[in-house]
Amino acid sequence: MADTVRLDVTDGVATVTIDRPDALNALNVDTLGALRDALAEAEDADARALVLTGAGEKAFIAGADIAAMSEMDTAEAQAYADLGHDVANAIEQFPAPAIAAINGYAFGGGMEMALACDLRVASERALLGQTEIDLGIIPGWGATQRLPRLVDDETARRLVFFGDRLDATDAHEEGLVGEVVAHDELDDHVQDLAAELAAQPATAMRAAKEALNQSHETTLAGGLAFERRTWAGLFGSHDQREGMRAFVEDRDPDFE
Numbered sequence: 060m061a062d063t064v065r066l067d068v069t070d071g072v073a074t075v076t077i078d079r080p081d082a083l084n085a086l087n088v089d090t091l092g093a094l095r096d097a098l099a100e101a102e103d104a105d106a107r108a109l110v111l112t113g114a115g116e117k118a119f120i121a122g123a124d125i126a127a128m129s130e131m132d133t134a135e136a137q138a139y140a141d142l143g144h145d146v147a148n149a150i151e152q153f154p155a156p157a158i159a160a161i162n163g164y165a166f167g168g169g170m171e172m173a174l175a176c177d178l179r180v181a182s183e184r185a186l187l188g189q190t191e192i193d194l195g196i197i198p199g200w201g202a203t204q205r206l207p208r209l210v211d212d213e214t215a216r217r218l219v220f221f222g223d224r225l226d227a228t229d230a231h232e233e234g235l236v237g238e239v240v241a242h243d244e245l246d247d248h249v250q251d252l253a254a255e256l257a258a259q260p261a262t263a264m265r266a267a268k269e270a271l272n273q274s275h276e277t278t279l280a281g282g283l284a285f286e287r288r289t290w291a292g293l294f295g296s297h298d299q300r301e302g303m304r305a306f307v308e309d310r311d312p313d314f315e
């Protein structure tokens with residue numbers, strides 16, 4: 060793993076930190092590759108919650124690496140887009156909930172990585188935006204599709220067309236982030252949230268995420284069929300038996 064990405068797994072919580080503060084954690088090819096590897100390693104470690112954040116005081120991820128992109132031809136740009144999509148998909152399909160701890164700038168591809176997470180918590184110092192239009196390009200790591208699924212269609216269009224940079228309060232009002240917290244409290248708050256998620260029954264959490272993801276992938280009928288199958292498939296699992304038995308016996312469940 061390149062030294063621009065750090066992975067820590069503690070008590071089932073995998074924290075992935077983009078650590079390239081001199082470039083405000085911009086994702087060049089090496090860093091994206093390292094991020095992909097870190098996600099795979101976190102999955103192998105059976106992480107039950109994932110936190111994505113940026114090192115330093117200023118940035119979550121300031122986007123794709125503009126200096127590197129400025130030298131790319133079409134084939135290189137295509138490969139770069141593909142790699143970023145692979146990484147965003149790996150976050151979206153990570154078999155446990157992912158939280159973006161947005162500790163500062165989240166522009167362009169940085170915001171797109173946050174959009175691939177299940178939950179977004181912003182520091183009051185965060186600034187967010189799909190700023191690609193200012194560079195003569197469009198979002199290339201998923202925002203044209205994930206943004207209108209998160210906020211209303213017109214808000215998504217305004218963000219992409221104007222490239223506005225929203226502060227945390229406005230981002231919360233627009234539904235881009237679920238929560239805004241004091242800058243100094245962000246890490247502890249997100250780690251508490253992640254610990255809470257990691258303590259939930261893992262098989263059910265994974266099923267819940269998969270089923271919710273289906274609502275973005277398929278028709279209503281297809282999604283409902285997926286939910287029914289997945290719901291019934293949980294019966295007979297340790298956690299289903301234990302969760303229900305514990306309720307009947309009036310005690311706390313002991314999940315796997």
Ligand code: HXC
Nearest residue numbers: 081082083085121122123124125140166167168190199200
């Ligand atoms: C490469 C970057 C960078 C980026 C900042 N830096 N953002 N390098 N790619 N995205 C570098 C700067 O060049 C500078 O390097 C150092 O980080 C500090 O940045 P400053 O600009 O001096 O800091 P500040 O004045 O605080 O301004 C921060 C900022 C600004 C507001 C975040 O840097 C900015 O607007 N950056 C671009 C943000 C952006 O448009 N992102 C979207 C990219 S497009 P030196 O060496 O001079 O110290 C994208 C496409 C995704 O993400 C899809 C791809 C397929």
